[in-house]
Amino acid sequence: xxxxxxxxxxxxxxxxxxxxxxxxxxxxxxxxxxxxxxxxxxxxxxxxxxxxxxxxxxxxxxxxxxxxxxxxxxxxxxxxxxxxxxxxxxxxxxxxxxxxxxxxxxxxxxxxxxxxxxxxxxxxxxxxxxxxxxxxxxxxxxxxxxxxxxxxxxxxxxxxxxxxxxxxxxxxxxxxxxxxxxxxxxxxxxxxxxxxxxxxxxxxxxxxxxxxxxxxxxxxxxxxxxxxxxxxxxxxxxxxxxxxxxxxxxxxxxxxxxxxxxxxxxxxxxxxxxxxxxxxxxxxxxxxxxxxxxxxxxxxxxxxxxxxxxxxxxxxxxxxxxxxxxxxxxxxxxxxxxxxxxxxxxxxxxxxxxxxxxxxxxxxxxxxxxxxxxxxxxxxxxxxxxxxxxxxxxxxx
Amino acid sequence: xxxxxxxxxxxxxxxxxxxxxxxxxxxxxxxxxxxxxxxxxxxxxxxxxxxxxxxxxxxxxxxxxxxxxxxxxxxxxxxxxxxxxxxxxxxxxxxxxxxxxxxxxxxxxxxxxxxxxxxxxxxxxxxxxxxxxxxxxxxxxxxxxxxxxxxxxxxxxxx
Numbered sequence: 069x070x071x072x073x074x075x076x077x078x079x080x081x082x083x084x085x086x087x088x089x090x091x092x093x094x095x096x097x098x099x100x101x102x103x104x105x106x107x108x109x110x111x112x113x114x115x116x117x118x119x120x121x122x123x124x125x126x127x128x129x130x131x132x133x134x135x136x137x138x139x140x141x142x143x144x145x146x147x148x149x150x151x152x153x154x155x156x157x158x159x160x161x162x163x164x165x166x167x168x169x170x171x172x173x174x175x176x177x178x179x180x181x182x183x184x185x186x187x188x189x190x191x192x193x194x195x196x197x198x199x200x201x202x203x204x205x206x207x208x209x210x211x212x213x214x215x216x217x218x219x220x221x222x223x224x225x226x227x228x229x230x231x232x233x234x235x236x237x238x239x240x241x242x243x244x245x246x247x248x249x250x251x252x253x254x255x256x257x258x259x260x261x262x263x264x265x266x267x268x269x270x271x272x273x274x275x276x277x278x279x280x281x282x283x284x285x286x287x288x289x290x291x292x293x294x295x296x297x298x299x300x301x302x303x304x305x306x307x308x309x310x311x312x313x314x315x316x317x318x319x320x321x322x323x324x325x326x327x328x329x330x331x332x333x334x335x336x337x338x339x340x341x342x343x344x345x346x347x348x349x350x351x352x353x354x355x356x357x358x359x360x361x362x363x364x365x366x367x368x369x370x371x372x373x374x375x376x377x378x379x380x381x382x383x384x385x386x387x388x389x390x391x392x393x394x395x396x397x398x399x400x401x402x403x404x405x406x407x408x409x410x411x412x413x414x415x416x417x418x419x420x421x422x423x424x425x426x427x428x429x430x431x432x433x434x435x436x437x438x439x440x441x442x443x444x445x446x447x448x449x450x451x452x453x454x455x456x457x458x459x460x461x462x463x464x465x
Numbered sequence: 466x467x468x469x470x471x472x473x474x475x476x477x478x479x480x481x482x483x484x485x486x487x488x489x490x491x492x493x494x495x496x497x498x499x500x501x502x503x504x505x506x507x508x509x510x511x512x513x514x515x516x517x518x519x520x521x522x523x524x525x526x527x528x529x530x531x532x533x534x535x536x537x538x539x540x541x542x543x544x545x546x547x548x549x550x551x552x553x554x555x556x557x558x559x560x561x562x563x564x565x566x567x568x569x570x571x572x573x574x575x576x577x578x579x580x581x582x583x584x585x586x587x588x589x590x591x592x593x594x595x596x597x598x599x600x601x602x603x604x605x606x607x608x609x610x611x612x613x614x615x616x617x618x619x620x621x622x623x624x
Contacts, residue, residue: 192484192490192563192564195561195562195563196563196564199562199563200494203586204528204586205494205496205497206496206497206498206499206502206528207496207528207585207586208586209494210493210494210495210496210610210614210616211574211586211587211588211616211618212558212562212563212565212566212569212572212574212588213574213586214558214561214562214563216556216558216561217556217558217574218556220556220557220558220574221554221555221556221574221575221576222554223556224554224555224556224599225553225554225576225599228554228599229599270560271557271559271560272558272559272560272561273556273557273558273559273560273561273574274556274557274559274571274594275556276556278560278561281561320528320586321576321586322527322576322583322584322585322586323584327584329554
């Protein structure tokens with residue numbers, strides 16, 4: 069591998085859940101301060117402030133791309149502001165933007181912020197937005213398509229063609245919940261969950277029950293990124309970006325590059341492999357697999373591609389408990405969208421921030437002991453793309 | 466679909482009373498054809514299922530786009546499809562849908578594979594969701610959903 073160029077030196081996060089009175093501006097300002105403090109730098113060192121768009125839109129987006137954040141937090145030496153958006157893949161595209169700014173030499177410190185308050189919208193506004201977000205307005209929405217139905221169809225196909233059972237699908241939700249129970253900022257930090265409860269909850273989009281569908285929530289997180297060279301000087305435990313790889317498939321699920329949806333790993337796996345290779349590591353070197361699922365079937369398809377379980381057998385692995393706390397293959401240690409809460413573009417940010425915390429040894433009760441390397445992923449839209457990143461708190465030989 | 470047994474208020478009436486919805490909130494989203502998709506919707510009105518085929522390379526694009534997504538050729542023809550398909554996968558919406566579809570619950574969404582190549586999202590109608598099987602044969606039907614719009618949908622062959 070080449071030498072890593074970039075590192076993350078601090079993170080910030082607020083509790084995720086339904087907090088209608090906490091505005092997205094308050095979240096953004098708060099997580100920015102927390103990340104800057106955690107990084108051990110001052111706000112005056114921030115040279116670029118990047119925000120992810122609030123996915124349902126609000127004046128927040130206009131305010132942010134017109135430079136509200138640096139003014140509000142007093143980052144008076146900031147030179148560059150930008151808003152990046154690619155749905156659930158925003159956490160990746162914004163990081164690539166940050167890397168470009170750092171590579172340009174314009175600044176050594178980029179602040180990256182995400183904030184979301186879904187609870188300002190009515191349930192029907194949220195249902196309508198997400199029906200339209202996951203589906204084609206001309207060809208799918210007139211048929212009553214919804215995001216849940218999209219995931220339900222993919223789940224139905226995955227189960228029918230791999231033999232994965234509904235109990236195994238439900239076990240993904242339970243594993244996520246067990247991790248979230250260890251996370252002070254998770255939406256479902258206080259509520260336990262069993263497979264029976266998942267299966268018995270209200271049917272929403274067969275075969276998906278209510279507890280197999282993520283819940284929209286308010287939340288946000290931030291991090292500070294710098295060059296790897298600078299990170300070694302200013303941070304006792306920087307987290308290095310060791311390898312990254314990306315792929316795009318489609319807008320409409322009907323145009324997926326892999327036509328057999330139970331075999332989505334055929335699209336994902338070469339991309340994961342490229343990320344491992346760029347890091348000079350392999351799946352067996354990973355201590356954690358930080359997956360952005362959003363629905364249990366997407367987690368299973370990502371696991372199928374990550375090289376630590378035979379494709380099509382991920383459901384059985386999860387049901388065995390090996391991806392839960394204490395298991396051999398820790399997956400999604402903050403509970404991701406299913407249990408941490410779905411903050412729109414923010415799920416990828418929360419997964420990334422949790423990845424950094426784990427590698428800095430700051431993950432509290434969810435800490436995976438001795439974690440050195442991990443792989444994380446994100447993707448957006450109707451499963452339009454995937455981005456794998458290998459991170460480490462050391463540079464492999 | 467909005468009819469209900471005597472004495473029970475319909476979903477629409479309930480939502481109007483509970484949430485202050487108006488009939489406007491129940492208007493179905495309809496396709497807004499583009500210059501390159503209009504022939505599809507015009508043909509559907511004539512109860513014909515058509516697909517856009519590139520005259521240069523023969524590729525069939527669905528959804529259709531401005532030019533061929535394989536060879537970028539601009540010259541295309543609209544061919545009539547066989548009207549047959551196979552069910553690839555399905556879901557049954559039973560809850561948590563936008564207001565305009567509440568009165569249709571439960572309804573089936575499906576990915577259907579046409580022998581001509583394209584896969585489409587559509588509804589499967591005319592059978593109980595319990596009878597659905599991956600791979601089953603389907604045939605097209607045409608549903609007049611508004612005075613100006615006909616949606617091609619599917620039902621089991623010999624259903």
